[in-house]
Amino acid sequence: MKIHSSSKLPREFYTREVLEVAPELLGKYLVKENGKKTFKGKIVEVEAYDGRIDQAAHTFTGRTPRNEIMFGEGGYFYVYFTYGAHYCCNIVTGKSGEGTAVLIRAVEPVEGIEEMVLNRYKKRSAAGNKELYNLTSGPGKVCQAFGIDKRDYGLDLTGDVVYLLDNRQIPGEKIAATQRIGVTRSAELLWRFYIKDNPFISKR
DNA sequence: TACTAGATCGGCT
DNA sequence: GCCGATCTAGTAG
Numbered sequence: 001m002k003i004h005s006s007s008k009l010p011r012e013f014y015t016r017e018v019l020e021v022a023p024e025l026l027g028k029y030l031v032k033e034n035g036k037k038t039f040k041g042k043i044v045e046v047e048a049y050d051g052r053i054d055q056a057a058h059t060f061t062g063r064t065p066r067n068e069i070m071f072g073e074g075g076y077f078y079v080y081f082t083y084g085a086h087y088c089c090n091i092v093t094g095k096s097g098e099g100t101a102v103l104i105r106a107v108e109p110v111e112g113i114e115e116m117v118l119n120r121y122k123k124r125s126a127a128g129n130k131e132l133y134n135l136t137s138g139p140g141k142v143c144q145a146f147g148i149d150k151r152d153y154g155l156d157l158t159g160d161v162v163y164l165l166d167n168r169q170i171p172g173e174k175i176a177a178t179q180r181i182g183v184t185r186s187a188e189l190l191w192r193f194y195i196k197d198n199p200f201i202s203k204r
Numbered sequence: 205t206a207c208t209a210g211a212t213c214g215g216c217t
Numbered sequence: 218g219c220c221g222a223t224c225t226a227g228t229a230g
Contacts, residue, residue, distance in 0.1 A: 047222070056222065058215095066215065083223050084212025090222085103222055140223045182222055208228080217219080 006165045014074030018093040018100035022048040029165040039146040041107030045194035045201045051099030055185035059099030069154045077155040086140030108200040116145035138202040
């Protein structure tokens with residue numbers, strides 16, 4: 001029996017306003033069960049997207065097959081493919097019809113690190129410090145390391161494949177809010193949140 | 205350290 | 218056709 005294991009976040013955690021959920025995701029654990037392997041990382045950097053007012057959100061211009069899951073209620077996994085090479089994963093938030101989600105931009109590797117190294121660098125030897133910090137420090141890197149792709153689109157985060165584990169909340173003074181990375185529209189919004197001084201974030 | 209370009213392809217105009 | 222919620226390798230300073 002695991003006495004100290006933290007619990008899976010319930011539906012109610014996700015169905016709140018995206019700007020309330022986003023900073024609270026910091027410090028929580030992202031877990032992917034892959035049949036035999038378990039990938040686990042502490043979330044250290046996120047970005048909020050809100051199709052109601054945010055031109056950078058995929059849901060801003062209305063429903064399409066790709067963004068359908070993001071228009072559903074919170075607690076589902078939105079995975080998309082971009083730049084012809086990378087997958088990025090999001091935590092859908094809010095109520096049905098809103099079109100809000102939080103992009104997971106970086107995590108701190110906790111479990112399954114050897115498998116992450118294999119997925120990222122195609123090699124089996126242990127990672128050096130430089131490689132370790134480069135393992136999951138970006139949205140495309142997180143998905144590659146965890147083996148997340150379009151097959152994970154739409155997964156229920158209260159299920160057993162991909163889910164989040166609770167952890168004590170990061171205090172506000174340890175959270176930084178900045179402009180989002182790589183967006184051109186609605187660039188003024190300070191909707192990127194990360195844990196200050198964490199070495200696994202994508203960019204300082 | 206800082207900037208630039210190339211890869212590469214699905215989604216949407 | 219165009220462009221992107223990216224990453225990496227390359228060059229210049």
